[in-house]
Amino acid sequence: MPIERFQIDNYSKEENNLLEYVIKVANEFAPDIVLEENGTPYKVESQAPLIFKR
Numbered sequence: 001m002p003i004e005r006f007q008i009d010n011y012s013k014e015e016n017n018l019l020e021y022v023i024k025v026a027n028e029f030a031p032d033i034v035l036e037e038n039g040t041p042y043k044v045e046s047q048a049p050l051i052f053k054r
Contacts (some may be wrong), residue, residue: 023049
C-alpha cells in the first residue's frame, strides 16, 4: 500500500524502509556526478532523497 504522506519528524518503520529503498535506487540510476579538477567525472551518492532522511 502506498504511503500518502510522510511524517514530519518521526518516520514509521514502513516510511523508513521505503526511504532506504529510494536512496538505493537513486544511487544506482541517478547518482550525482562530480568533476575532478582535471575534468574527470565520477559518481557520488545522490543527495536528492537524503533531504527526507534526517
